[in-house]
Amino acid sequence: MSDEAAIRRVLAEHGKLPGGASDLAPDADLYQAGLTSHASVNVMLALEDEFDIEFPDEMLKKATFASISAIDAAVQQINGES
Amino acid sequence: MQVGVDLAAVDDVRNSIEVFGSRYLDRIFTEHEREVCDGPIDRMAARLAARFAAKEATIKVLRPVAAQPNWRCMEVRTNKAGWSELVLTGVAQEMAASAHLSDFSLSMSHDHGTATAVVMAVKEGPR
Numbered sequence: 001m002s003d004e005a006a007i008r009r010v011l012a013e014h015g016k017l018p019g020g021a022s023d024l025a026p027d028a029d030l031y032q033a034g035l036t037s038h039a040s041v042n043v044m045l046a047l048e049d050e051f052d053i054e055f056p057d058e059m060l061k062k063a064t065f066a067s068i069s070a071i072d073a074a075v076q077q078i079n080g081e082s
Numbered sequence: 083m084q085v086g087v088d089l090a091a092v093d094d095v096r097n098s099i100e101v102f103g104s105r106y107l108d109r110i111f112t113e114h115e116r117e118v119c120d121g122p123i124d125r126m127a128a129r130l131a132a133r134f135a136a137k138e139a140t141i142k143v144l145r146p147v148a149a150q151p152n153w154r155c156m157e158v159r160t161n162k163a164g165w166s167e168l169v170l171t172g173v174a175q176e177m178a179a180s181a182h183l184s185d186f187s188l189s190m191s192h193d194h195g196t197a198t199a200v201v202m203a204v205k206e207g208p209r
Binding site: 016037038039041042045048057058060061062 | 095102146
């Protein structure tokens with residue numbers, strides 16, 4: 001399973017996006033798609049479980065979770081640094 | 083003055099506690115906030131939801147451009163009389179100082195499944 005597919009699954013389960021996550025373009029704005037600040041917390045925690053990572057404080061900003069592509073890049077960065 | 087307001091659904095907070103447990107609580111809330119809000123799950127979720135709203139409202143006052151303060155460095159301190167005030171530390175404190183923001187004021191409430199908070203701060207110097 002690619003990272004993007006796993007990210008979409010996490011978003012579907014925890015993102016509370018009104019239109020779901022399956023049809024979103026990789027660079028679609030998740031906040032425009034309905035991701036709230038609190039839901040992004042759940043998405044963050046679920047991503048940490050999914051990829052066995054921990055988001056450092058400096059990455060806990062809106063831009064990190066702004067799109068599927070942004071999340072994927074963040075996960076890759078954390079994995080590359082660990 | 084700069085002002086921020088936020089709403090939080092109590093059910094969302096309760097769900098996060100049930101699903102992620104201490105990982106969620108430790109990431110978002112300080113030990114003091116958890117102690118003050120401790121109790122039956124419904125009451126705890128409502129009080130924590132108000133505090134989450136307070137943190138998000140504070141972020142709106144701080145208006146971060148790049149770095150964003152983590153939730154724990156925006157603490158809601160509650161005294162024995164029941165009044166709460168906002169205490170900023172770390173990145174949040176640095177942001178406030180850089181933006182010449184001071185005298186933060188906070189008010190929170192919760193009812194019928196929704197919590198809300200409003201935060202105001204005095205901005206000194208030229209706009």
